[in-house]
Amino acid sequence: MKYVIGVDLGxxxxxxxxxxxxxxxxxxxxxxxxxxxxxxxxxKEIKKGVQTVLKGNRKKIEGIGIxxxxxxxxxxxxxxxxxxxxxxxxxxxxxxxxxxxxKKVFVENDANTAAIGELIFGHGDKFDSFIMIxxxxxxxxxxILKRKLFRGDGGGAGEIGHISIDYNGKQCKCGSKGCxxxxxxxxxxxxxVKEELKQEKDSVIWKIIDNDFxxxxxxxxxxxxxxxxxxxxxxxxxxxxxxxxxxxSAINVLDIPTVIIGGGVAGFGKLLFDSVEDTILERxxxxxxxxxxxxxxxxxxxxGVKGAAALVFYKY
Amino acid sequence: MKYVIGVDLGxxxxxxxxxxxxxxxxxxxxxxxxxxxxxxxxxKEIKKGVQTVLKGNRKKIEGIGIxxxxxxxxxxxxxxxxxxxxxxxxxxxxxxxxxxxxKKVFVENDANTAAIGELIFGHGDKFDSFIMIxxxxxxxxxxILKRKLFRGDGGGAGEIGHISIDYNGKQCKCGSKGCxxxxxxxxxxxxxVKEELKQEKDSVIWKIIDNDFxxxxxxxxxxxxxxxxxxxxxxxxxxxxxxxxxxxSAINVLDIPTVIIGGGVAGFGKLLFDSVEDTILERxxxxxxxxxxxxxxxxxxxxGVKGAAALVFYKY
Numbered sequence: 001m002k003y004v005i006g007v008d009l010g011x012x013x014x015x016x017x018x019x020x021x022x023x024x025x026x027x028x029x030x031x032x033x034x035x036x037x038x039x040x041x042x043x044k045e046i047k048k049g050v051q052t053v054l055k056g057n058r059k060k061i062e063g064i065g066i067x068x069x070x071x072x073x074x075x076x077x078x079x080x081x082x083x084x085x086x087x088x089x090x091x092x093x094x095x096x097x098x099x100x101x102x103k104k105v106f107v108e109n110d111a112n113t114a115a116i117g118e119l120i121f122g123h124g125d126k127f128d129s130f131i132m133i134x135x136x137x138x139x140x141x142x143x144i145l146k147r148k149l150f151r152g153d154g155g156g157a158g159e160i161g162h163i164s165i166d167y168n169g170k171q172c173k174c175g176s177k178g179c180x181x182x183x184x185x186x187x188x189x190x191x192x193v194k195e196e197l198k199q200e201k202d203s204v205i206w207k208i209i210d211n212d213f214x215x216x217x218x219x220x221x222x223x224x225x226x227x228x229x230x231x232x233x234x235x236x237x238x239x240x241x242x243x244x245x246x247x248x249s250a251i252n253v254l255d256i257p258t259v260i261i262g263g264g265v266a267g268f269g270k271l272l273f274d275s276v277e278d279t280i281l282e283r284x285x286x287x288x289x290x291x292x293x294x295x296x297x298x299x300x301x302x303x304g305v306k307g308a309a310a311l312v313f314y315k316y
Numbered sequence: 317m318k319y320v321i322g323v324d325l326g327x328x329x330x331x332x333x334x335x336x337x338x339x340x341x342x343x344x345x346x347x348x349x350x351x352x353x354x355x356x357x358x359x360k361e362i363k364k365g366v367q368t369v370l371k372g373n374r375k376k377i378e379g380i381g382i383x384x385x386x387x388x389x390x391x392x393x394x395x396x397x398x399x400x401x402x403x404x405x406x407x408x409x410x411x412x413x414x415x416x417x418x419k420k421v422f423v424e425n426d427a428n429t430a431a432i433g434e435l436i437f438g439h440g441d442k443f444d445s446f447i448m449i450x451x452x453x454x455x456x457x458x459x460i461l462k463r464k465l466f467r468g469d470g471g472g473a474g475e476i477g478h479i480s481i482d483y484n485g486k487q488c489k490c491g492s493k494g495c496x497x498x499x500x501x502x503x504x505x506x507x508x509v510k511e512e513l514k515q516e517k518d519s520v521i522w523k524i525i526d527n528d529f530x531x532x533x534x535x536x537x538x539x540x541x542x543x544x545x546x547x548x549x550x551x552x553x554x555x556x557x558x559x560x561x562x563x564x565s566a567i568n569v570l571d572i573p574t575v576i577i578g579g580g581v582a583g584f585g586k587l588l589f590d591s592v593e594d595t596i597l598e599r600x601x602x603x604x605x606x607x608x609x610x611x612x613x614x615x616x617x618x619x620g621v622k623g624a625a626a627l628v629f630y631k632y
Contacts, residue, residue, distance in 0.1 A: 129469035152571025255468025
């Protein structure tokens, strides 16, 4: 059995895990990110956390994997301008930590980490190629082709969240219109539901949020759907339709018919997944129809730490 | 210098060329396809044409490349259900011809042939990765990544024509809505222009087609644009916008920022290309903006035969 440390670097907290080669988390730790202290402060927290987990285990640890936001350049594990991290320009995070911790360090961005995590510890046991989607604040995408991360020509491939499903559609923060992310990103969902609820006086959501929009989250919508709320059910189906439409374009271009969906909004469950799959089956090119699979991520809420750990086991 | 034979198998005619390793066509021949005679009749014509070109050159010919419509399975050069070829189910075209002609035979579909042609004899001299688009009856796509044809997981990747730009858009023959092909395919363009011309009584197109819709072709629209016809100019720009919107999704997913456009409608020229490029630059993800290239195919109206010939020079 081999052991590694997975580090999930988020905007508010850093999660650490001692993970074995079967993907089991043996030890856990969470520290505040202290993003306001700039790169030095954050790196200090990462070191502290890793050293805590290393204690007594140093010899058997093969390496450290880090899932980080922003654009990552692989060679030196360079993190470029991560959103919500003030003061970070280009930081050679991997190289710095490798020197100080004297262990191999691998850094990947969130979406690639999720895809590699799924490959090593999740549905990768059955699928050699798949499109990974993470539904969070943004809509992340990572593509695994024949057990390798597909990086395209420039290293930034897989941006399924920025496939446009409507050239005249919702404005996306990226500057384009109608991006999948402009429909499925957490904040976009909340904004839309707020607007629509004004016409949905009977929705049970009003009761759940106690008439206070600040209580509204994707979870609320799911709760309402489980209580058979017509509006909430249709909303989740609609979101599945939008995601499905974007995936049809991705599948037609990539010829990769398996889709794995993770992240918070994936918690909408069967309602969402059925709608995604129905949409793909209705619209994808005929020769692909027989091979379509839509799956929920196997790593669920441990995807961050397990995915980061998987980086050490992935064959680069 | 090496020599090969390129065969462009079309619905009404088969074009043959003796091509050298510099991409120069030294001898040409065109025969009728005789598609109505079924696979046997078509294969007979191909053999006749190849043998005519082989005469006196047999010893120096390295192999034969064939660009064919429909889905191709590489191993035996199998052509599956090509459109406009009655009586063809699955025909092992490559294997049959290889046995009878005693030369290596390579078969690819039209779009992949165009992409490989461009790689070997066209812009491949400067670009190792690009998205190839062919604008004809359909909108074909072939992706070259690091000098290899990108086939995805199942072999059918690159269907840029079936990226949807509007989930509620024009009905496409493939069953989906808003596909790039439903805007840019020759027949779709003609149908749209017919409809729109009813409101464009002043367009010079009416004069060019002598008030007879059966004279209307994409070329007519280009002629009108060259005569400064406002409607025709806007139409070509609009088509470039639609194609650009589809390409933005493809580029974001593939991280391949070079686009090469060929086929008849590419003859719209600068008006079309500028509109495609402007749209991509406006909408693609920021890190890609600095690397965007939109080019006209170098092979132009010899793309069919030269592309087919290139298959023999391509390193499979």
